[in-house]
Amino acid sequence: MSADEFPLDSGLRRGRLGTAHLVFFTVAASAPLTVLGGGVTTMYAVSGNVGAALSYLLLAVVLGLFAVGYAAMSKYVANAGAFYAYIANGIGRSAGVAGSFIALAAYNAIQIGLYGLFGAIFGDFMATKFSVELDWWVWALVSWAVVGVLGLLQVDLNATVLAILLVLECVAVVIFDVVALGNPAGGSITLDGLAPGNLFAAGLGAVLALGIASFTGFESGAIYSEEVKDPRTTVARATYITVAFTGLFYAFSAWALTVSTGPQNAQAASAEAGPGVIFGALAEHAGTTVADIANVLFITSVLAALLSFHNGVARYLFALGRERVLPAFLGRAGRRTGAPVSGSLTQSVLAVVVVLAFAWAGRDPIIDLFTWFSGVSAVGVVLLMTLTSAAVVGYFRSRRSGPETAWQRVVAPVAATVSLLLILVVLVVNFDALLTPDTPPALRWLLPAIVLLAAAVGLAWGAVLRANHPEVYAGIGRGAIEEGLPEPSLHPTPAPAHPYPARR
Template identity: 35%
Template sequence: MSNTTIDKPKVTGSAPESRLNGNMGVGELVMNVLAFSSPLATVAGTLPVLLMFSGQTAPAIYVLVTLMLLIFSVGFVKMSRSVQSPGGFYSFVTAGLGKPAGLGGAFLALFGYIFIGFFAPSFFGVTLQGFVVNTLHGPEIPWYWYGLAIIAVTTALAYNRIDLSAKLLTAVMLLEVAIIVVFDVASFSAKGLDAVRSAGFVPSSATNATVGLALLFAVGNFFGFEATVIYRDEVKNPDKTISRATYLAVAGIGLFYAIAAWAFIAFFGPDNVQAAASSDTVNLFNNAVGALVGKIFADVTTILLITSVLACMLSIQNIAARYGFSLAADHAVPAFFGRVHPRHKSPYVAAIAIGLIWAAATVLFTVLGVSPDALYPIASGSGTFAVLLLMFITSFAVLVYFLRRRSFAPESVWKTIVAPLISVVFLGVVTYLAIANYPELIGGSAEMTVIFMSFTFALFFGGVVYAFFLRSRRPDIYVRLGRQKID
């Protein structure tokens, strides 16, 4: 297939009014990705956990992951130009490994993102409840009301045109980035040049067994960049916008978090940071910010942490809705979910459905008496594993796709063979680490590990079986799978 850039390529067989539409540029697409990674929530919540596992090795781990994911992006971007369909990994896996594997990958994507997003209602509810009661001295409203409120807000935004979400996410992300930059500068300034020089990119504990867990958590901080391709119909000049946004997002996230980890190490000291993170993981960032800049700034940081969770949840809901839309457009799920809003050109039915799933789950777990503190790690951990498994499958699909084409359409060996092969090995190692450390990933017991890991693999293989069923009973639907062009 030619690599000629085609704006808004038409999928044969789909009426124009059934397609999504938008006008996002590179910057807005990058901000959508950055919102997924939730910078403030990551620096305040995930980064202290990573420091607990890796200590002063944390910045070096981020640099390593950045390099590996940039290499992954080489094949990923090349694939996005060859497979010009707005189905994301669903299209990629289909093109490389066939329709059954593609449908299994689509189920992993849809449910993985829904699971990851479900971390937000409980986390948001508990955080906002604590802020209202302890800082504002307001009424003690149960966390689930806050959780249902944020679901309503993000669903209303996801219902609308993607450009609205993009503008909101851009504003929130700029504020979050500003807060973290202030922390970085304050930490480096307070401790002096000698402390800065002695901290950071030192892989002295690379042989430590816990570094594997740190690597796993670091990879999870980059999630969201892989979804740039799902917005193909909603960006300007898709080939250029998607490729630039992908590289910028990966490099930007890696540099941003590496410097933040370096700032933590500079503040607490290379020899003390791991112990500090272990003794007070939850409050590590807030305490550091309070000591460096003052309590008022720490309170502002808490407010932005709350909006950060909202932005993250909105980004995830937008991505999940588009995977649901793609499956519905191919009639793999009821076509009702593939409806496009006549004015907003958004997958509004799919967005509402995801909001209703989150609301129903919030009510169910509240009635069952499940603690919100238990919901957060289970939802984010199980969803993270599903998306990680999908990324590994996709990297293998990219390699197979270009290997098959070499006999009649040979292209750059680096872009089509070497980079995808490195990605397969790297993501294979990270996937193994996730399986080996699954209890720590979800914060659960051995029984919960068996249940959620089995369910994740069942999603993929269930999709494969369903595809074979469609091939034998509904060949008209089977031929559509993977958002392929239909003649």
């Protein structure tokens, strides 16, 4: 594609997105059908924890606490760098750069890992249904091309595509839930899958590790805060809706699986059939046509998640390029589409290099590429949320005026920081639960260490900017204001030129 096809401008398009758009982006990122077919079945297979479904409600409460402070601060900080800007303005500029590097590592990891999952499941589908047998990486490259093109188009068009895919996959999950409850194992519905005593038992660490990975993407609404119609309310409203919807939906569907198989058989059935537990039940009780459609929607669910994370990474790169933390060419958007063209192309190049590297090395697309990178992403996102909750406390401590209550400023963010830190410890300690028994033992520590390495590099780069480029360092986390983002709607309290408190 030539530069003339996507002429560059300096800003994203304002006012394109509403609450519904953001909900589609965030829920599509966590991919409900992918969670049920891949995440939930893996959770039961690995942990053997009968009460695992309840973990989604528990995690939703913790994420709800996080959302309180996150939503309150979103009224004042509108930046495509999201966590990067929050941390920079609440903890410090160098910490913000570290946060941005963690975000790039985490979101690139999950996005690229999903190419492995897509290539594997789409390859199996084509071989089974049409006898077309090609290597997984061929199909991964097909999806890469589709995502790459959509990433260059208008963000509201992306939201429309995601909305269609999301509604269809949610319908498929609901059909499974109805089938499961209508045909319970043993002839009666049991609530054992939601019993607290069954959750707080063996395998809890693995359940929490895999559970938090299922929510990854719910927090991405702030990435689009510069493109929403009402920055003061849209991000907050979309975040609350996403947390409530995904928590309840995942818990109910995970419980429905135990009803379908019988609580004591959930582990064996999931270990043997994986996603086949879902599609087998649909084929048996709803017909092969419904099962085949659901299988296609499983594939498009992964595609929707790929597109959502691609958009998120592109906007992080845009924000960092605009503020000169990374090369300035990244901070340019298309004049016609308002899309972060340079960031989108950069993410696409990185993804294809990693996918081809795994293909050349002969690594398994799911066991290696998808599982390893999903684990890295989960660690990175939880660390980011922990730092962001702490940043909310720091930000409001320096900004006394405003309508926010003590619950929004201090209580909920502190509770979220402590809870997320505990989850992070459990996730790292139990990281081997995400790996197969034949995975080299060192990887249980080396893979999470990627996130720490990204943080260390970010801190070091922040120090370099502070020493050698003070003008760049001074603007970290403030790019949206520099571009003239409408201050009356974002900053209701009268303030000087830069309403964010100075941080060092």
